[in-house]
Amino acid sequence: MLSHALVSLDFTTRELLIFMYQRRKSLAFATVGAVICTAGFMPSVSEAASGGHGVKDGSYAETHGLTANDVKNINALNERALNLGQPGKFPAELPPRASAFSRTPDFAGGRQVPPAQPLNRMPDAYRAYDGRATTVVDNYIRKWQQVYSHRDGKAQQMTEEQRDKLSYGCVGITWVNSGPYPTNKLAFSFFDENKYRNDLRNTRPRPNETQAEFEGRIAKGSFDEGKGFKRARDVASIMNKALENAHNEGTYIDNLKTQLANNDDALLHEDSRSNFYSALRNTPSFKERDGGNYDPSKMKAVIYSKHFWSGQDQRASSDKRKYGDPDAFRPDRSTGLVDMSKDRNISRSPANPGESWINFDYGWFGAQTEADVDKTLWMHGNHYHAPNSDVGPMHVYESKFRNWSAGYADFDRGTYVITFVPKSWNTAPAKVIQGWP
Numbered sequence: 271m272l273s274h275a276l277v278s279l280d281f282t283t284r285e286l287l288i289f290m291y292q293r294r295k296s297l298a299f300a301t302v303g304a305v306i307c308t309a310g311f312m313p314s315v316s317e318a319a320s321g322g323h324g325v326k327d328g329s330y331a332e333t334h335g336l337t338a339n340d341v342k343n344i345n346a347l348n349e350r351a352l353n354l355g356q357p358g359k360f361p362a363e364l365p366p367r368a369s370a371f372s373r374t375p376d377f378a379g380g381r382q383v384p385p386a387q388p389l390n391r392m393p394d395a396y397r398a399y400d401g402r403a404t405t406v407v408d409n410y411i412r413k414w415q416q417v418y419s420h421r422d423g424k425a426q427q428m429t430e431e432q433r434d435k436l437s438y439g440c441v442g443i444t445w446v447n448s449g450p451y452p453t454n455k456l457a458f459s460f461f462d463e464n465k466y467r468n469d470l471r472n473t474r475p476r477p478n479e480t481q482a483e484f485e486g487r488i489a490k491g492s493f494d495e496g497k498g499f500k501r502a503r504d505v506a507s508i509m510n511k512a513l514e515n516a517h518n519e520g521t522y523i524d525n526l527k528t529q530l531a532n533n534d535d536a537l538l539h540e541d542s543r544s545n546f547y548s549a550l551r552n553t554p555s556f557k558e559r560d561g562g563n564y565d566p567s568k569m570k571a572v573i574y575s576k577h578f579w580s581g582q583d584q585r586a587s588s589d590k591r592k593y594g595d596p597d598a599f600r601p602d603r604s605t606g607l608v609d610m611s612k613d614r615n616i617s618r619s620p621a622n623p624g625e626s627w628i629n630f631d632y633g634w635f636g637a638q639t640e641a642d643v644d645k646t647l648w649m650h651g652n653h654y655h656a657p658n659s660d661v662g663p664m665h666v667y668e669s670k671f672r673n674w675s676a677g678y679a680d681f682d683r684g685t686y687v688i689t690f691v692p693k694s695w696n697t698a699p700a701k702v703i704q705g706w707p
Contacts, residue, residue: 500643647702
């Protein structure tokens with residue numbers, strides 16, 4: 271029986287038959303529990319904006335027929351992308367002066383770099399269904415070249431290095447749009463302390479639910495991604511005002527403190543060495559000659575999102591690694607900042623034999639101007655590009671916020687992260703239209 275989610279991607283009959291043939295090996299869904307770079311065909315776990323519909327237990331692997339080996343390869347490539355993106359780090363097989371990106375496929379998982387697309391070729395319309403529009407990676411490259419590639423008003427062809435970054439999947443989409451690999455240091459979220467305490471006091475574990483599983487579930491349901499996103503957006507707006515006409519970092523910091531004081535914002539009292547105040551100087555493109563060139567007025571604050579698992583402390587109890595750590599990665603109650611220093615990109619530990627979980631998921635927002643949170647769009651992908659393997663080719667999604675923030679068993683935390691890119695980069699047109707054209 272075909273999954274409703276698979277059909278929801280608007281596959282043609284021929285594509286479905288090909289998929290069934292490629293996945294002809296028997297898949298025991300009960301033994302696989304994984305999500306791959308979020309698909310999100312269920313209501314929001316975070317009750318984003320004005321109320322969700324609760325949590326749906328399940329995984330992308332159960333829905334889309336991924337094996338435990340697929341998940342292992344995805345996590346390995348996610349880690350490889352993270353390592354490649356760190357300044358000064360190179361693969362072991364390359365000398366320091368060599369390119370960090372290989373022209374050959376990544377045979378650990380069959381990853382391949384998608385082919386170049388003509389700059390003048392227009393994209394086809396995406397396929398839309400229930401808050402999500404989807405397309406193949408080649409078509410996304412064509413749209414990116416037409417809409418998101420502009421530097422100083424001129425369209426750019428996606429380079430081989432950019433296509434290599436993109437091929438890593440969900441994180442690749444954020445990576446190719448943000449320039450440097452996202453560092454997650456300026457992350458925001460919202461945790462409802464009152465809801466958490468009340469739910470712990472006034473509800474009971476479900477049948478066969480352990481106390482640790484109960485506490486992890488209550489903590490997960492006490493995060494509100496809509497409010498976390500709003501906080502990040504408000505802070506980005508303050509930062510962008512501070513960047514105006516600030517031609518050196520000192521002026522930017524002075525402007526920032528003035529804006530924070532005017533808004534009575536608790537971030538004003540962050541230590542001068544805080545990630546908040548050092549974020550701009552720690553952005554590689556701020557220092558580059560064709561980027562900010564040390565001029566803050568040439569930069570802008572933009573947003574992306576990361577979903578991940580809370581139980582990453584290897585010294586913590588096995589229950590916390592399986593069911594979540596209620597105390598981990600909570601935001602500061604006054605500022606909304608999340609300390610991400612202990613985020614090691616470690617996936618959830620299996621609670622039952624055969625379970626296997628994806629370690630993280632990224633969604634790109636950029637600098638969209640849509641005021642209504644439910645109408646904002648998030649760009650992400652299903653998995654790395656491996657057209658000649660059982661995993662298959664990469665698909666790219668444009669998801670509305672409720673769809674993006676939907677929950678899976680793999681993730682119990684969602685943060686909204688600010689980073690900086692040069693103003694000359696077009697991270698979003700004036701009006702973002704889902705599935706354009």
